Amino acid sequence: MRVAIYSRLLDQSDHREIQDLFTELENYHIQPVIYQPFFEQIIGSVKFHDHNFTTFTASGDLDETIDFIISLGGDGTLLDTVTLVRDKNIPILGINFGRLGFLASIGKEDLKAAIASMADRSFVIDKRSLIHLDADRQLFGETPYALNEFAIHKQDISPMIKIHTYLNGEFLNTYWADGLIVSTPTGSTGYSLSCGGPIVFPESGSFVITPVAPHNLNVRPIIVPDDNIISFEVEGRSEHFICALDSRREIVTRNIQLAVKREKFDVSIVRLNENNFLGTLRNKLSWGLDTRN
Numbered sequence: 540m541r542v543a544i545y546s547r548l549l550d551q552s553d554h555r556e557i558q559d560l561f562t563e564l565e566n567y568h569i570q571p572v573i574y575q576p577f578f579e580q581i582i583g584s585v586k587f588h589d590h591n592f593t594t595f596t597a598s599g600d601l602d603e604t605i606d607f608i609i610s611l612g613g614d615g616t617l618l619d620t621v622t623l624v625r626d627k628n629i630p631i632l633g634i635n636f637g638r639l640g641f642l643a644s645i646g647k648e649d650l651k652a653a654i655a656s657m658a659d660r661s662f663v664i665d666k667r668s669l670i671h672l673d674a675d676r677q678l679f680g681e682t683p684y685a686l687n688e689f690a691i692h693k694q695d696i697s698p699m700i701k702i703h704t705y706l707n708g709e710f711l712n713t714y715w716a717d718g719l720i721v722s723t724p725t726g727s728t729g730y731s732l733s734c735g736g737p738i739v740f741p742e743s744g745s746f747v748i749t750p751v752a753p754h755n756l757n758v759r760p761i762i763v764p765d766d767n768i769i770s771f772e773v774e775g776r777s778e779h780f781i782c783a784l785d786s787r788r789e790i791v792t793r794n795i796q797l798a799v800k801r802e803k804f805d806v807s808i809v810r811l812n813e814n815n816f817l818g819t820l821r822n823k824l825s826w827g828l829d830t831r832n
Contacts (some may be wrong), residue, residue: 540658541604543572543595543629545620546611546636553636554584556647557611560634561585563651567658572605598623598681605629607657607809613637614729618785621669621806622682630664632657632809641728642686644819645811656811663810667725667741668765669802670784678782678789684802685784687726691771691797692718692751692781694790699754700775706767711748714758718751718781721769721799728820736760741816746799770798 542564549557564571565588575594595601601608601623610620610633617633624631633643634650645653656662672683693700702714722731727739727747736749737760746769749760763769773780773793782791821827 540567540606541570541572542657543574543601543605543608544577544611545574545608545616545623546577547616547619548580549611549636551584553647554581556636556650557581558585560609560611560650560654561587563654567654569654569658572601577611598625598627601627601629603627607632609634610643611636612643614642615786617642618686621686621785622787624806625682626804628804628807630807630809641819641823642725642808644823649811653811657809661812663812665741665808665810666805667808668723668744668805670721670723670726670746670799671802672782672784673798673800674782674791675796678791679784679787682787683784685726685787686723686806687729687785688720688722688731688783689799690718690720690730690751690781690783691773692783693775694777694779694781697775697777697780699752700773700777700780700793703772703774704748705770706763708768708770711761711769712758714750715754716750716752716758719771720747720749720751722747722749723765728823731760734760737762738820746801765801768798768800770796772796 571592573594575596578594607630610617620631634645635643636647669684669686670689699717702719704711720731724739724741724743731747731749734749734751736747744765745762746765747762750758779790782789
């Protein structure tokens with residue numbers, strides 16, 4: 540078995556768990572393929588007893604011989620991992636070294652159990668839909684898609700913008716707001732939730748359209764089927780605004796033509812058998828806990 544390992548930047552205090560990871564991989568005779576910048580970060584503090592490993596630097600280095608990719612970090616790291624996997628259908632195992640961790644929901648204290656489940660193939664694969672961006676000019680290079688959300692947002696000190704929004708060419712609404720979010724079900728627990736959007740089950744096959752600080756208080760989030768094409772025209776006093784896919788952003792001019800739809804492929808997220816979406820909600824949002832006591 541060959542497993543790719545991706546991480547951005549971890550604290551020195553996490554290196555003991557990183558050592559445990561490589562020790563467990565060696566115990567199960569799993570060959571690691573390590574992201575080169577991460578390898579350079581840990582080479583001085585992690586011992587590799589078995590030197591049967593290689594490194595990778597880009598998505599093109601990940602081929603059909605890779606069985607899994609392990610994301611070490613928070614949800615942002617896992618979102619980066621999605622841009623590496625692309626349409627290769629390599630399952631992603633997210634180990635949470637960050638804070639909240641809706642996506643990377645396996646705690647680092649469960650690292651050994653996660654490797655054992657991966658080796659024994661006693662896990663569940665969750666298919667998560669993506670959102671794809673089309674524009675009349677190239678945006679976001681070879682990865683014009685997102686796992687969480689697409690967002691339109693005014694620049695920092697600009698006045699609010701007007702976002703004319705259409706479903707399959709039919710007018711839906713004009714949002715006078717700081718911005719607009721179109722989230723996948725996975726992204727419903729992210730930026731959309733912080734702006735008052737609903738929580739949506741991952742398998743629901745929908746998009747959530749959520750305004751950011753709308754000028755009209757009667758404008759509320761709306762859920763639409765993800766077989767719709769949602770298109771936008773933006774007006775504003777500023778010549779530019781922000782276009783975002785997850786944590787990636789580009790500055791665009793207001794005359795750009797934008798539309799989003801469901802991506803043709805899904806991403807595979809590894810889940811341990813005892814974990815599920817309801818359990819994650821209860822744990823991460825502290826549902827059922829009386830914090831007064």
